[in-house]
Amino acid sequence: MRFSVLGPLRVETGGRTVALGGPRQRAVLAALLTAPGExxxxxxxxxxxxxDPTPSAAVNLRGYVSKLRAALHDPADPEPRIVWDQGLRLRVAPGELDVWEFDRHTAAAHRLRDEGRLAEAAEAYRAALALVRADPFQDVEGSTRFEEVRTPLRERRDLAFERYVATGLELGRHAELVGELRAWHARQPLWEHLAAQLMLALFRSGRRSEALAVFQETSETLVDELGTGPDRELRQMHRRILADDPGLQAATRGPRVPVPRQLPAASAHFTGRATELAALDGLLGDSGEAVAVLSGPGGIGKTALALHWAHRVAEKFPDGQIHLDLRGFDPAAAPLAAGEALRTVLDAHGVPAEHLPDDTDARSALLRSVLADKRVLMVLDNARDAAQVRPLLPGTADSLVLVTSRNRLSALTASGARPLRLPVL
Structure with a gap:
C-alpha cells in the first residue's frame, strides 16, 4: 500500500487507487497521517x-474510522490498518509513505552536499522533489488548524528546492535551472531568496536584462501584497548585477571543502529563556544587524542558550556554522589571539595554510572576502573584549555572529551589535 500526501491525498494498492470517501472521512485519514504509525x-x-465539532462529531468519527478500515482492508493482512492504541493508530510500513521517502532522499542529499559530492547531491534532491505533486494535503478539507500540519511540510519542500538550486548553481547548471526557477517563482512570487537565485541564474546565463526585470516585478509584487520593499539579499543581488560584479560569475570548480558544521552538541535538557530566544530570532529578519552580544555572569547559561538557538536556526545558514572558544576567561590558558582565531576560521573554510597572510589585519580582510557571498553562522564563545572579536566579523549582513561574554562589550554594541543581557533564571 502507498500513502501520498505531498499533493492531493491518495492511497494506492495493487495497482488501483483506493476510494477514501467524502471530505470529512478523508480529513480523518489525513489527521492519522500527520503521525503515521503513532x-x-x-x-x-x-x-x-x-x-466547531457538534455533539454528533464523536459518533461520526467512529463511523468514518469504520469505513476507512474497510477501504484500507488487505485480505492478506488479518490486522486492520487502523487500530485502537490509547487513541487511533494508522499502521504504515517503511516505504509506504511519500513523506518518509522525501525525507530519506533529502537527508542523503544534505550529506552528499556536505561531503562535496555535488552531482550526486543534485540527483538526490531531484529524487526528493519528484515526489512533490502539489501543496501538501492539497485537497484535504480539515479545520483551520490543519494548516499547522501543512506549514512544516512546505518548509521542508522549499528548503530542498533551495538547496537543489544552490547545488546546481555550484555545478554551473545555471541555464538548466532557469525554467524550474521561473515555475517555482510564479507559484511563490513573495519568496525573495528564490527570486535572488533566479536573478543569479539568468545573469550567469547572459540574460542580464531578464534578471533585472525579475527584481522589478518582485519588488512591485512585494509592495502590492505586503506593503514593503525587497529584503537585503534581493537588493544586494540587484546592485551587483547592475554593476556587472565579476564575483557573481560561476567559479571554476576545484576540490570542494566540506561545509563546516562545528556546533558542539546542545544540552538535551535546555528549558526556558523564551524571551531571549525570541530576541535572537529577531536577528533573522531584515534588521541589518549581523552581530549580537549575549552577556551575563559566568555560569548563567550563555553558552547553553547560544548553542540551543544556533542548532535551531542552523539550516538558515547553509554555508556553515562555526564555533570558536575565545578563552577570554579561562584560568588555565591565555585568551585566544585574534590572528590564531582567524587562522582557525579560515582553515574551516578551506584556505590553505600557505595562503594565509602573516598580518592579522590581512587575515581579517581575507576572511571578509571568503564570507562575502556566503551565509554563515559564527558562535564566538567566551570573548574577553571587543578587540578579540572585531577581526572575526564578516563584512556583510548575510552572515551572523553571536558572541558570548561575561562583559557587555560596549565597544561592539556602540558599533551596531545588538546587546542581549542574560538575567538570572
Missing part, C-alpha cells in the same frame, strides 16, 4: 477535522 488521540483528530 497513536493519535480522538481529541487531536477532532481538532484537525472540525472547527
Amino acid at each position: 497513536s493519535v488521540s480522538r481529541a487531536r483528530i477532532m481538532d484537525l477535522v472540525w472547527d
Whole structure:
C-alpha cells in the first residue's frame, strides 16, 4: 500500500487507487497521517477535522474510522490498518509513505552536499522533489488548524528546492535551472531568496536584462501584497548585477571543502529563556544587524542558550556554522589571539595554510572576502573584549555572529551589535 500526501491525498494498492470517501472521512485519514504509525488521540483528530465539532462529531468519527478500515482492508493482512492504541493508530510500513521517502532522499542529499559530492547531491534532491505533486494535503478539507500540519511540510519542500538550486548553481547548471526557477517563482512570487537565485541564474546565463526585470516585478509584487520593499539579499543581488560584479560569475570548480558544521552538541535538557530566544530570532529578519552580544555572569547559561538557538536556526545558514572558544576567561590558558582565531576560521573554510597572510589585519580582510557571498553562522564563545572579536566579523549582513561574554562589550554594541543581557533564571 502507498500513502501520498505531498499533493492531493491518495492511497494506492495493487495497482488501483483506493476510494477514501467524502471530505470529512478523508480529513480523518489525513489527521492519522500527520503521525503515521503513532497513536493519535480522538481529541487531536477532532481538532484537525472540525472547527466547531457538534455533539454528533464523536459518533461520526467512529463511523468514518469504520469505513476507512474497510477501504484500507488487505485480505492478506488479518490486522486492520487502523487500530485502537490509547487513541487511533494508522499502521504504515517503511516505504509506504511519500513523506518518509522525501525525507530519506533529502537527508542523503544534505550529506552528499556536505561531503562535496555535488552531482550526486543534485540527483538526490531531484529524487526528493519528484515526489512533490502539489501543496501538501492539497485537497484535504480539515479545520483551520490543519494548516499547522501543512506549514512544516512546505518548509521542508522549499528548503530542498533551495538547496537543489544552490547545488546546481555550484555545478554551473545555471541555464538548466532557469525554467524550474521561473515555475517555482510564479507559484511563490513573495519568496525573495528564490527570486535572488533566479536573478543569479539568468545573469550567469547572459540574460542580464531578464534578471533585472525579475527584481522589478518582485519588488512591485512585494509592495502590492505586503506593503514593503525587497529584503537585503534581493537588493544586494540587484546592485551587483547592475554593476556587472565579476564575483557573481560561476567559479571554476576545484576540490570542494566540506561545509563546516562545528556546533558542539546542545544540552538535551535546555528549558526556558523564551524571551531571549525570541530576541535572537529577531536577528533573522531584515534588521541589518549581523552581530549580537549575549552577556551575563559566568555560569548563567550563555553558552547553553547560544548553542540551543544556533542548532535551531542552523539550516538558515547553509554555508556553515562555526564555533570558536575565545578563552577570554579561562584560568588555565591565555585568551585566544585574534590572528590564531582567524587562522582557525579560515582553515574551516578551506584556505590553505600557505595562503594565509602573516598580518592579522590581512587575515581579517581575507576572511571578509571568503564570507562575502556566503551565509554563515559564527558562535564566538567566551570573548574577553571587543578587540578579540572585531577581526572575526564578516563584512556583510548575510552572515551572523553571536558572541558570548561575561562583559557587555560596549565597544561592539556602540558599533551596531545588538546587546542581549542574560538575567538570572
